[in-house]
Amino acid sequence: QVQLVQSGAEVKKPGSSVKVSCKASGGTFSSYTISWVRQAPGQGLEWMGRIIPILGIANYAQKFQGRVTITADKSTSTAYMELSSLRSEDTAVYYCASGKPLDYWGQGTLVTVSS
Amino acid sequence: QSALTQPASVSGSPGQSITISCTGTSSDVGSYNLVSWYQQHPGKAPKLMIYEGSKRPSGVSNRFSGSKSGNTASLTISGLQAEDEADYYCCSYAGSSTLVFGTGTKVTVL
Numbered sequence: 356q357v358q359l360v361q362s363g364a365e366v367k368k369p370g371s372s373v374k375v376s377c378k379a380s381g382g383t384f385s386s387y388t389i390s391w392v393r394q395a396p397g398q399g400l401e402w403m404g405r406i407i408p409i410l411g412i413a414n415y416a417q418k419f420q421g422r423v424t425i426t427a428d429k430s431t432s433t434a435y436m437e438l439s440s441l442r443s444e445d446t447a448v449y450y451c452a453s454g455k456p457l458d459y460w461g462q463g464t465l466v467t468v469s470s
Numbered sequence: 471q472s473a474l475t476q477p478a479s480v481s482g483s484p485g486q487s488i489t490i491s492c493t494g495t496s497s498d499v500g501s502y503n504l505v506s507w508y509q510q511h512p513g514k515a516p517k518l519m520i521y522e523g524s525k526r527p528s529g530v531s532n533r534f535s536g537s538k539s540g541n542t543a544s545l546t547i548s549g550l551q552a553e554d555e556a557d558y559y560c561c562s563y564a565g566s567s568t569l570v571f572g573t574g575t576k577v578t579v580l
Binding site for chain 2: 392
């Protein structure tokens with residue numbers, strides 16, 4: 356059974372960047388995909404992108420192209436999502452989720468963007 | 471990629487059946503049998519309920535079932551129970567290794 360543990364809440368200024376981590380245990384990290392999904396307050400789920408750690412290949416939703424970078428460190432079984440040029444609309448809970456379909460989820464990381 | 475369209479809310483009495491629709495396009499729902507459904511209770515992470523259109527993960531009640539016709543996928547909850555009250559989201563593969571979620575449906579048990 357895969358467990359995903361995410362880093363803690365962040366408060367960021369507009370224009371800055373945030374990097375959220377997602378550490379996996381159980382299963383074989385390199386063999387499954389890790390997706391990042393966000394949820395703004397009171398809003399729905401939004402897929403941002405995913406990575407296949409064994410290949411190091413990431414794919415992104417068009418909306419986030421150029422502003423999000425998803426990476427993975429196989430040595431520590433940890434995936435990362437970095438979002439740049441933050442604005443207030445990026446305030447949301449960010450989740451990592453593994454597999455195809457998304458069968459295991461992290462606990463979520465609240466990122467607040469405020470001046 | 472535009473979000474898949476779901477009704478904002480659906481309600482039913484205990485024991486009844488309800489169906490949630492998820493309408494996409496021929497570029498996502500209509501092209502692949504890769505629709506999944508997620509249940510989300512307030513303040514919690516989503517939980518996978520249905521994958522590949524109609525398959526249930528181990529541990530998910532058989533009261534949940536999925537289907538697809540053309541560009542529209544559906545989730546049916548039979549024998550509605552109080553614990554089913556939650557938000558539900560569909561998700562489809564959209565080509566080029568991308569996914570798209572639905573707008574979400576709030577299920578209320580009357």
